[in-house]
Amino acid sequence: MDGKTRLEKMFEGLGGRPALIGFHTAGFPDRNASLRICRFLLEKCDALEVGIPFSDPVLDGPVIQQSSFRALRAGFRPRHIFSLVGELRKASDKPVLIMTYYNPVHRMGHGPFCEAAAEAGADGILIPDLPPEEMGDWRETANRHGMAVILFASMTTPDERLRELGGLTQGFLYCLAVKGTTGLRESLSRELAPFLEKARRLCSQPIVAGLGISKPEQCQEVGRLVDGVIVGSALVKAALDAVIAGEDPAIAVSALAAQMHEALCSG
Numbered sequence: 001m002d003g004k005t006r007l008e009k010m011f012e013g014l015g016g017r018p019a020l021i022g023f024h025t026a027g028f029p030d031r032n033a034s035l036r037i038c039r040f041l042l043e044k045c046d047a048l049e050v051g052i053p054f055s056d057p058v059l060d061g062p063v064i065q066q067s068s069f070r071a072l073r074a075g076f077r078p079r080h081i082f083s084l085v086g087e088l089r090k091a092s093d094k095p096v097l098i099m100t101y102y103n104p105v106h107r108m109g110h111g112p113f114c115e116a117a118a119e120a121g122a123d124g125i126l127i128p129d130l131p132p133e134e135m136g137d138w139r140e141t142a143n144r145h146g147m148a149v150i151l152f153a154s155m156t157t158p159d160e161r162l163r164e165l166g167g168l169t170q171g172f173l174y175c176l177a178v179k180g181t182t183g184l185r186e187s188l189s190r191e192l193a194p195f196l197e198k199a200r201r202l203c204s205q206p207i208v209a210g211l212g213i214s215k216p217e218q219c220q221e222v223g224r225l226v227d228g229v230i231v232g233s234a235l236v237k238a239a240l241d242a243v244i245a246g247e248d249p250a251i252a253v254s255a256l257a258a259q260m261h262e263a264l265c266s267g
Contacts, residue, residue: 217263
């Protein structure tokens with residue numbers, strides 16, 4: 001054992017291309033279908049981020065909000081994330097990250113949440129509504145259980161703050177590719193490239209961009225500037241459209257993820 005985390009090994013093993021990190025709302029459209037979608041995504045992506053469905057999200061746009069509503073209506077609850085991650089870990093050694101708002105963590109308790117995540121085989125946790133200044137006990141507890149604490153930066157983040165976030169984040173720095181909530185975008189902001197170039201200068205950790213990246217050509221464009229690309233709403237929408245059409249959401253998601261991966265490999 002060389003002591004390196006799965007995330008470190010992933011970035012080192014990419015051969016110079018950017019990583020594709022897929023996102024899926026856990027429990028959508030139901031638990032069994034969600035597990036199948038996640039397994040398909042892990043076949044096409046380099047890592048997977050699974051989001052705990054939440055009733056009052058601050059970062060998520062309408063597509064992920066709808067998937068969360070359907071997951072909650074189908075009976076998926078925050079505590080169910082650990083058994084789902086555990087089953088994914090049995091099938092794959094790729095990094096699996098948990099994205100959650102702070103409320104479910106607070107209700108369960110820092111220690112029990114991190115212990116359950118570690119036992120399931122998760123590699124890191126993202127909490128977009130918990131600022132670094134309030135992470136003291138959470139960060140210590142997460143690290144004690146081997147969980148990477150991944151932080152967010154945006155195009156409006158001042159340089160000093162960006163440098164601070166770059167020094168605190170673990171695994172990678174999650175750079176938001178849009179101003180606002182998650183969702184599909186027709187085009188990328190002109191401010192994105194300068195922001196990502198600045199983040200790379202100021203941060204020693206890998207730079208990963210996410211939010212609003214919804215087309216293979218956007219993946220390719222952003223991929224030239226970063227170490228990884230996160231695709232969320234586009235994959236969730238592919239699953240949602242398939243469910244509405246009575247088709248297999250796992251097949252639809254897998255096909256889109258394959259296109260995204262190919263674009264990054266040929267970029």
